[in-house]
Amino acid sequence: MNFQGIKAIYRFEMSRTFRTLGQSIASPVLSTVLYFVVFGSAIGSRINDINGVSYGAFIVPGLIMMTVLSQSVANASFGIYFPRFAGTIYELLSAPLSFVEVLMGYVGAAATKSFVIGIIILFTAGFFVPLEVKHPIWMVAFLALTCVTFSLLGFIIGIWADGFEKLQLIPLLVITPLAFLGGSFYSIDMLPELWRKISLANPVVYLISGFRWSFYEHSDVHLSVSIAMIALFLTVGFAIIAWIFKTGYRLKN
Amino acid sequence: MTEPKTAIAIQGLEKVYPGGFRALQPIDLEIYQGEIFALLGPNGAGKTTLINAVCGIVNLSAGQITVNGFDHCTQYRQARSCIGLVPQELTTDAFETVWNTVSFSRGLFGKSANPALIESILKRLSLWDKKDNQIRMLSGGMKRRVMIAKALSHEPQVLFLDEPTAGVDVELRKSMWDQVHELRETGVTIILTTHYIEEAEEMADRVGVIHKGKLLLVEEKNKLMKQLGKKEMVFELQHPLETVPPELCGKNISLAAGGSQLVFTYDTLQEDNGVTDVLDCLKAHHILYRDISTRQSSLEEIFVDLVRAS
Numbered sequence: 130m131n132f133q134g135i136k137a138i139y140r141f142e143m144s145r146t147f148r149t150l151g152q153s154i155a156s157p158v159l160s161t162v163l164y165f166v167v168f169g170s171a172i173g174s175r176i177n178d179i180n181g182v183s184y185g186a187f188i189v190p191g192l193i194m195m196t197v198l199s200q201s202v203a204n205a206s207f208g209i210y211f212p213r214f215a216g217t218i219y220e221l222l223s224a225p226l227s228f229v230e231v232l233m234g235y236v237g238a239a240a241t242k243s244f245v246i247g248i249i250i251l252f253t254a255g256f257f258v259p260l261e262v263k264h265p266i267w268m269v270a271f272l273a274l275t276c277v278t279f280s281l282l283g284f285i286i287g288i289w290a291d292g293f294e295k296l297q298l299i300p301l302l303v304i305t306p307l308a309f310l311g312g313s314f315y316s317i318d319m320l321p322e323l324w325r326k327i328s329l330a331n332p333v334v335y336l337i338s339g340f341r342w343s344f345y346e347h348s349d350v351h352l353s354v355s356i357a358m359i360a361l362f363l364t365v366g367f368a369i370i371a372w373i374f375k376t377g378y379r380l381k382n
Numbered sequence: 383m384t385e386p387k388t389a390i391a392i393q394g395l396e397k398v399y400p401g402g403f404r405a406l407q408p409i410d411l412e413i414y415q416g417e418i419f420a421l422l423g424p425n426g427a428g429k430t431t432l433i434n435a436v437c438g439i440v441n442l443s444a445g446q447i448t449v450n451g452f453d454h455c456t457q458y459r460q461a462r463s464c465i466g467l468v469p470q471e472l473t474t475d476a477f478e479t480v481w482n483t484v485s486f487s488r489g490l491f492g493k494s495a496n497p498a499l500i501e502s503i504l505k506r507l508s509l510w511d512k513k514d515n516q517i518r519m520l521s522g523g524m525k526r527r528v529m530i531a532k533a534l535s536h537e538p539q540v541l542f543l544d545e546p547t548a549g550v551d552v553e554l555r556k557s558m559w560d561q562v563h564e565l566r567e568t569g570v571t572i573i574l575t576t577h578y579i580e581e582a583e584e585m586a587d588r589v590g591v592i593h594k595g596k597l598l599l600v601e602e603k604n605k606l607m608k609q610l611g612k613k614e615m616v617f618e619l620q621h622p623l624e625t626v627p628p629e630l631c632g633k634n635i636s637l638a639a640g641g642s643q644l645v646f647t648y649d650t651l652q653e654d655n656g657v658t659d660v661l662d663c664l665k666a667h668h669i670l671y672r673d674i675s676t677r678q679s680s681l682e683e684i685f686v687d688l689v690r691a692s
Binding site for chain 2: 131132133134137138140141145148215216217219220221222223224225227270278365377381
């Protein structure tokens with residue numbers, strides 16, 4: 130295992146975060162705080178409790194998840210796309226690194242960044258709404274697994290994209306709608322039966338549901354289903370990246 | 383004399399891009415440890431593809447490559463660890479500092495941090511005073527040296543220099559040649575592609591000529607110049623001629639400089655190369671000349687001839 134190589138990529142990516150601290154951390158935190166102010170404090174105070182949880186507190190897991198999803202995808206996709214765009218990818222491809230080591234470096238750094246953002250948002254939320262985390266270990270586990278899973282997705286997008294426009298395409302047209310419709314602001318049990326069934330096709334539902342369970346012991350789908358779905362996303366993402374490196378798709382041709 | 387050890391062995395290497403473009407025809411090539419090997423070829427000949435194939439940047443369509451005895455597919459870690467690459471394009475992380483980007487390269491190749499080594503590389507390449515500068519602040523020549531520093535940071539045994547002096551001024555080019563010679567003195571095998579034939583002439587031990595993905599020849603530079611090199615004898619005439627006199631026709635003689643020069647091309651390796659015959663003929667026909675000079679054809683001319691012939 131080339132640990133030095135993993136460390137080099139990880140540190141390199143993290144140093145980019147520190148160079149662009151405002152854009153990397155402050156900006157997503159600020160926009161989430163605005164959600165809390167508007168939906169949590171202003172509008173939320175006029176909405177009934179959901180399953181015994183105040184609306185402001187109810188949306189915290191969903192908001193964290195929404196930001197973490199978009200940040201994981203953005204960080205990882207940019208991390209691998211930029212060397213492709215700048216041409217420095219040659220160094221990565223010619224280095225004695227396996228694809229697992231490359232992933233550990235890039236996805237590890239992207240997931241770390243979004244995990245930190247998630248934790249910062251969680252603490253920030255505490256200033257606006259009463260917070261309770263009933264299963265902190267599960268909460269951390271769900272958060273970490275989601276960061277990794279969506280960083281894998283971002284990594285795939287970063288390799289697939291052949292322009293900055295395409296880099297934004299999937300996050301804007303797919304991830305954001307799925308996050309909004311995945312139960313960030315509501316429980317899917319509140320939907321009519323048909324829309325509830327349709328919502329179950331949205332993978333984000335399982336992430337938010339499991340994550341919300343770790344806070345309030347209430348979930349839209351059974352916990353085991355959420356865990357199984359995350360495991361499935363992880364496996365599929367990993368398999369796609371293994372295929373990319375095996376065939377050299379968009380990297381070696 | 384001991385047999386030279388092989389640094390890189392390429393057998394039946396082929397690269398066909400999706401769409402059917404055949405960038406490399408089956409190529410067999412052996413590069414010896416400690417030599418400077420120059421790969422010459424016009425644009426699009428396949429030089430960079432060949433280098434990229436060895437470095438693992440493009441997938442092979444067929445063939446096998448070993449680097450210092452390590453198979454580049456099954457033992458890719460060992461094989462790639464031996465190689466340093468300076469690509470043709472100035473591809474750098476514009477916002478990183480020189481020190482960080484060179485240290486990053488060393489880490490990628492699995493080597494632990496060695497500030498003393500990085501310092502010595504940067505000093506050798508006259509980059510020490512720029513170590514904390516962002517790369518975007520550097521000139522083109524300095525960026526080129528940063529690329530070399532990155533390639534050297536993990537102490538490679540084989541160094542690929544893909545057009546290392548493209549766009550570099552004459553002074554810097556000469557200093558880079560010196561640095562390449564110094565590297566060779568430390569035992570590094572150097573494979574160089576270049577458009578500047580004088581560069582190959584100045585530095586290479588052996589030369590390979592590639593055209594349309596096909597390796598046309600591989601030869602020791604000196605031997606190649608001797609074998610394929612033609613010599614020219616130039617007579618500065620006292621009285622310009624309008625045409626080559628019939629007595630001299632068929633003797634590889636032509637007129638140049640508006641008729642004020644007679645140029646005789648001959649092969650130095652041939653015993654009866656016609657020099658005496660031509661001199662006698664000029665004397666017999668009272669063709670007077672002020673001066674005679676001879677000139678050996680350059681590697682560039684040899685290269686152009688080869689490419690045209692292929």
